[in-house]
Amino acid sequence: MPSPTRKKRAAAGPQFDLAAYLDRAVPFVDQGLDRLLPPARTKPRTLHEAMRYSIFAGGKRLRPVLCLAAAEACRGDWEAALPLACAVECVHTYSLIHDDLPAMDDDDLRRGKPTNHKVYGEGVAILAGDALVTHAFELVAGSLGWARYNHQALVGELAHAAGSLQLIAGQVADLEGEGAQLSRAELKYIHERKTSALLCCSVRLGGMSANCRPGELKALTDFGYHVGLAFQVIDDILDVTQSTEKLGKTAGKDEAVAKATYPSLVGMEASRAIARRLTRRAFRALESFPKKRAAALHALAEYLLNRDH
Amino acid sequence: MPSPTRKKRAAAGPQFDLAAYLDRAVPFVDQGLDRLLPPARTKPRTLHEAMRYSIFAGGKRLRPVLCLAAAEACRGDWEAALPLACAVECVHTYSLIHDDLPAMDDDDLRRGKPTNHKVYGEGVAILAGDALVTHAFELVAGSLGWARYNHQALVGELAHAAGSLQLIAGQVADLEGEGAQLSRAELKYIHERKTSALLCCSVRLGGMSANCRPGELKALTDFGYHVGLAFQVIDDILDVTQSTEKLGKTAGKDEAVAKATYPSLVGMEASRAIARRLTRRAFRALESFPKKRAAALHALAEYLLNRDH
Numbered sequence: 001m002p003s004p005t006r007k008k009r010a011a012a013g014p015q016f017d018l019a020a021y022l023d024r025a026v027p028f029v030d031q032g033l034d035r036l037l038p039p040a041r042t043k044p045r046t047l048h049e050a051m052r053y054s055i056f057a058g059g060k061r062l063r064p065v066l067c068l069a070a071a072e073a074c075r076g077d078w079e080a081a082l083p084l085a086c087a088v089e090c091v092h093t094y095s096l097i098h099d100d101l102p103a104m105d106d107d108d109l110r111r112g113k114p115t116n117h118k119v120y121g122e123g124v125a126i127l128a129g130d131a132l133v134t135h136a137f138e139l140v141a142g143s144l145g146w147a148r149y150n151h152q153a154l155v156g157e158l159a160h161a162a163g164s165l166q167l168i169a170g171q172v173a174d175l176e177g178e179g180a181q182l183s184r185a186e187l188k189y190i191h192e193r194k195t196s197a198l199l200c201c202s203v204r205l206g207g208m209s210a211n212c213r214p215g216e217l218k219a220l221t222d223f224g225y226h227v228g229l230a231f232q233v234i235d236d237i238l239d240v241t242q243s244t245e246k247l248g249k250t251a252g253k254d255e256a257v258a259k260a261t262y263p264s265l266v267g268m269e270a271s272r273a274i275a276r277r278l279t280r281r282a283f284r285a286l287e288s289f290p291k292k293r294a295a296a297l298h299a300l301a302e303y304l305l306n307r308d309h
Numbered sequence: 310m311p312s313p314t315r316k317k318r319a320a321a322g323p324q325f326d327l328a329a330y331l332d333r334a335v336p337f338v339d340q341g342l343d344r345l346l347p348p349a350r351t352k353p354r355t356l357h358e359a360m361r362y363s364i365f366a367g368g369k370r371l372r373p374v375l376c377l378a379a380a381e382a383c384r385g386d387w388e389a390a391l392p393l394a395c396a397v398e399c400v401h402t403y404s405l406i407h408d409d410l411p412a413m414d415d416d417d418l419r420r421g422k423p424t425n426h427k428v429y430g431e432g433v434a435i436l437a438g439d440a441l442v443t444h445a446f447e448l449v450a451g452s453l454g455w456a457r458y459n460h461q462a463l464v465g466e467l468a469h470a471a472g473s474l475q476l477i478a479g480q481v482a483d484l485e486g487e488g489a490q491l492s493r494a495e496l497k498y499i500h501e502r503k504t505s506a507l508l509c510c511s512v513r514l515g516g517m518s519a520n521c522r523p524g525e526l527k528a529l530t531d532f533g534y535h536v537g538l539a540f541q542v543i544d545d546i547l548d549v550t551q552s553t554e555k556l557g558k559t560a561g562k563d564e565a566v567a568k569a570t571y572p573s574l575v576g577m578e579a580s581r582a583i584a585r586r587l588t589r590r591a592f593r594a595l596e597s598f599p600k601k602r603a604a605a606l607h608a609l610a611e612y613l614l615n616r617d618h
Contacts, residue, residue: 044482047477101431103432104432123412123484124481127481127484129439130442131473133443134472137464138469141461141465151459155447155450159444164347164356168439176355
């Protein structure tokens with residue numbers, strides 16, 4: 001009997017070619033970021049080079065691509081979603097730069113390259129992160145704005161997801177949880193904030209850029225929330241099972257700093273089952289969309305479940 | 310013959326009581342911040358406590374008060390300006406927290422108290438700064454928005470002033486300038502960004518919250534720019550002439566790290582003359598406003614020129 005994942009894949013249409021989709025979407029995002037960030041030669045050069053160093057360090061562009069795919073699911077187009085997709089990627093990159101600092105996770109390697117502070121020093125790395133999160137809001141301000149979702153709604157959306165109750169709350173709880181014995185509820189609290197909040201925000205902003213209906217926004221929220229949680233469970237699994245080379249970041253880190261993870265709490269097999277269950281919930285959230293329009297979102301969620309790095 | 314400063318003071322009306330004005334305005338801002346920031350008990354507590362620690366560490370509230378006074382100058386009221394005034398104070402406080410970090414200015418003392426990272430550790434201090442700048446945009450998104458200045462304009466305004474071309478550019482140039490021989494033009498470049506940009510933004514946002522006319526916004530821009538430059542020249546002078554106790558932050562710091570300042574470049578007396586000239590330029594920018602309406606802005610600029618800490 002095929003696994004539920006495979007069944008759903010068939011339901012979404014086996015003909016969806018995610019590799020071809022990413023071959024179009026990723027360069028589209030890359031070009032957008034290149035156009036929407038200040039050029040590297042802008043004064044002060046060190047700062048703008050540092051911002052671009054991490055933005056163009058080979059990220060998978062998962063969040064911006066989810067944003068574009070969500071726009072598509074709601075009859076929107078990539079061009080209108082692009083500033084919001086880039087804003088989310090700026091927030092994501094800033095959070096990685098700051099997380100990698102010696103005062104936080106103290107990581108030397110990210111996406112197979114030296115981390116920002118290793119190249120530019122801690123001071124500039126902190127400021128490059130600061131500049132990226134600030135630029136994210138400038139990008140949202142520079143977006144079109146839509147009938148149902150004006151700039152007030154868009155900025156509020158991003159600020160909330162990136163703020164002290166979500167993304168940053170997750171990072172603080174993660175930091176404080178090191179070496180502590182966490183319950184599953186506490187671990188879920190961290191994952192919801194550290195990972196799910198910005199992923200969810202990415203698809204919501206995509207939907208908003210298509211001036212989506214309230215019901216569609218609700219479905220996207222549900223989808224983003226579950227994909228985000230599944231993403232983090234898989235991340236924790238890969239930290240155990242994969243090599244530093246494969247991941248492009250230091251493997252085995254969680255165990256080294258005694259970080260609570262799903263594998264450490266419930267074991268590897270149960271963690272895999274949880275990730276699959278969360279992904280099925282994400283699939284279910286897409287059922288209200290016509291299959292073809294949501295095919296990219298569906299394929300992305302499946303890809304994230306089965307990825308090996 | 311009275312100095313031009315005194316002449317202008319007379320022109321603004323000798324009856325303006327700045328002390329009484331600040332006695333009303335500062336608690337108004339404090340109460341606004343208390344209401345508009347997440348409570349200290351909000352999870353994660355460490356983060357929200359750290360945010361509030363620096364916000365309520367006894368700052369002079371110069372920028373928010375300038376914002377309120379600018380609103381007044383344009384027939385606006387304090388209540389409408391308040392979220393923007395608080396947003397600017399959040400940005401200012403975040404920039405201080407990050408500037409004080411060991412990787413930057415490495416300061417142990419701010420406003421007479423231990424700096425944020427001394428109390429909460431570097432990791433939480435970085436995240437508290439991140440949370441404050443993010444919250445600033447949430448506050449702008451939560452403001453009313455006005456006919457001439459919608460949320461797009463307000464967010465763009467703050468993001469630009471706080472971004473990689475202004476506030477952060479100034480901080481990077483300041484960091485890179487330590488130990489270097491700077492020209493007056495290079496020093497001005499730093500001051501314009503490090504100090505003037507956010508001060509200017511404060512009065513502009515105040516004007517916008519009063520739905521000010523374009524000519525009024527231009528006058529406020531001119532005022533804020535020159536007050537900002539004068540403020541930094543005075544700051545450099547006080548770093549030499551005042552004690553750590555008086556300043557509430559480490560005095561003599563600029564010389565210790567061989568930072569270029571106006572006193573080091575042109576001498577103390579010439580620096581004082583420059584600050585007076587800049588303040589006169591700021592006064593001149595106010596001439597297009599009815600005297601009474603701009604009296605608070607006028608008195609604030611004069612106070613900043615003559616302050617001793």
